[in-house]
Amino acid sequence: MAKAIMLQGTSSHVGKSIVTTALCRIFFQDGYGVVPFKAQNMALNSYVTKTGGEMGRAQVAQAEAAGLAPSVEMNPVLLKPTGNSCSQVIVMGRPVGTMSAQEYHNGYSMRALTTIKECLHNLQQRYDVIVVEGAGSPAEVNLKANDIVNMRVAKMVPAPVLLVADIDRGGALASVVGTLELLDPDERELVKGIVINKFRGDIKLLEPALQFLEQKTGKPVVGVIPYMERMGIDDEDSVSLDDKQDSGSREIEIAVMRLPKISNFTDFDALAAEEDVTVRYVRQGEMIGQPDLIILPGSKNTIEDLLYLQQHGYDKAIAGLAKTGTPVVGICGGYQMLGREIQDPEHTESDRDRIEGIGLLDTITIFAAEKITHQVTANVTNQGFLGLNYNEKGLTGYEIHMGRTQFLTPVQPAFEITGRSGQPAASPDGVVRKDGLVMGTYIHGIFDNNRYRRAVIDALRVRKGLNPLTVFRDVQAEKEESYNQLANIVRKSLNMDLIYQILGDQ
Ligand SMILES: NC(=O)CC[C@H](N)C(=O)O
Secondary structure: OOEEEEEEEOOOOOOHHHHHHHHHHHHHHOOOOEEEEOOEEEOOOEEEOOOOOEEEHHHHHHHHHOOOOOOHHHOOEEEEEEEOOEEEEEEOOEEEEEEEHHHHHHHHHHHHHHHHHHHHHHHHHHOOEEEEEOOOOOOOOOOHHHOOOOHHHHHHOOOOEEEEEEOOOOOHHHHHHHHHHHOOHHHHHHEEEEEEEEEOOOHHHHHHHHHHHHHHHOOOEEEEEEOOOOOOOOOOOHHHHHHOOOOOOOOEEEEEEOOOOEEOHHHHHHHHOOOOEEEEEEOOOOOOOOOOEEEEOEEOOHHHHHHHHHHOOHHHHHHHHHHOOOOEEEEOHHHHHHOOEEEOOOOOOOOOOEEEOOOOOOEEEEEEEEEEEEEEEEEEEEEOHHHOOEEEEEEEEEEEEEEEEEEOOOOEOOEEEEEEOOEEEEEEEOEEOOOOOEEEEOOEOHHHOHHHHHHHHHHHHHHOOOOOOOOOOOHHHHHHHHHHHHHHHHHHHEOHHHHHHHHHOO
16 A cells, blocks of 8 residues: 655645656655656646546656656546636546536536545555645635545545645745644644745745744644756646746747647747747737747637637738748647638537638638547658658657548648557648648647757758757657756755655554
C-alpha cells in the first residue's frame, strides 16, 4: 500500500503543480516507485495518452518527472471550459458531455467520486508513494459540499497535506492563517506543514514571519522555495500562458494569436526556446505587426474564437499579411479557421450552425459529436511549406478534435499519418497551399520534433536573407534536465527529512 503526501494551495496558481512535479522527481531520484495524482483538473492544455485518453498536462509533467508514461488514472476528471460557464467534462480520458458549472457541481461531481476512488485504489496498490495535488483552495466554504479534489480526497487516501502559499504576491501569512482557520478541525489536523513558494529577497527578513507562522498555527514550515523562472516544464492552464513573457527580441519573430479559448499552447514552447526565435502572443487589441510567421493555435471553441478574430479585424489582417507574403500556420482549431467554412450542425461547440472561415485554404470543416484523440506518428514527404523540400519519417504528435476537415479541391497534404494510438494508419493530414505559404495541420506538438522545427525556422531565416543555424536542440533531453534542476532546487529548499518523516508516520 502506497504512502501518500498531498499538496494543497492557499489559492490557485501558488505553484502546487510545480512543487508536486519536483517531489515526484525527488522521490524518483531516491529510488521510489512514485506516481502523481490529481482527481480533477481544469485546463484547456490537455494531453493525449498512448491509448488515446485525454488528461491534464500538469500531471503529464509530473508523470515524466516520476519516470512514468502518463495515464488517465493520474487525472481521472478533466474540465475543459468551452465558454458561457460551461465545460466539456472528460472522465477517464473520454468526454461524457458538456455541462454548466451548476450542473456539474450540483449533480455530476459527486458521481465522478466513485471513479476517483477506484483510480486512487489502483495506484495505491501499484506504487510506493503517491504525490497528490489539490486544486484552488480547500477553504472555499461554498464549494466544499461538492468538493472532489481537495480535503475530501485527502481524507479518502488518507494523505497528510502540505499547504503551499505564494509569497511573491504578498498576503501569504494571512492566507495560510486564514485557510487553516476556515478548515474543519479534522481537515486542519491533516495539514502537517506549510511551504512558502516563490520567494525572492533576503531570507533573513523572512525568518521572523516563519517563526510567527509556526507559533500561530502550530504547523512547521517545511521550507521556502525560491522564485523560479520558467524552467521549460509544462504549466497547468492558460493563467500561466498570460504570465509567459515573450521571448525577447530575436532574429525570427513568430506571432501566435492569443485566442480566448486557446488550447494546447505548449505547441509553441519548443519554438520559443530556440535562441533565434521570439514567440509573441498577440493579445486582444495588440497589432500583429510584421512577423516572419503567424500561427493560429488550437482552440476549444473554434467558432467563438473565429468570431473573436473577426470582431477585432484580425481575420482581415491575417488574410492581408498572407497576401503580401507572410507565412501562416494553423494548428487544429487554427487549421479549421483557415478554411472556407466551419459547420456545427449538432452545436457541439457553439449555438451557430456555420461560420465563414478566413479562406486561405480550400477546406471546409464539419463538427461531429465523436471526439478524435490519438497520439500519432507521421511521415512527411517533399513537404513544400516555405519552399522546403522536407522529408522525415516517424514524426510524433497528437490529435484532439471534434471537427473533420474536407478538401474542396485536390490539395497537397502536409503530413501522412502512419499510426494512431499505436495502430497502423494511412491517412493524409492537413494542407500545404500550392505557393507554400500557408499550412494547416491537426497535429499538435509538431514543433516538438527537433529536426522539423529547425527546418521550418531555418526556412524562415533564409527568406529573410539569414544563414541557417547549425544548432540542434533535443527538447526531450532538455526537459529531463529541467526536472533534475527543479528537483535540486526544491530538495535544497525543503526539509526533506521532515517530509520523509511525515510520509513515514502513515
Ligand atoms: N485542439 C483543437 O484545436 C480542437 C479544435 C476544435 N475545437 C475541434 O474540436 O475540432
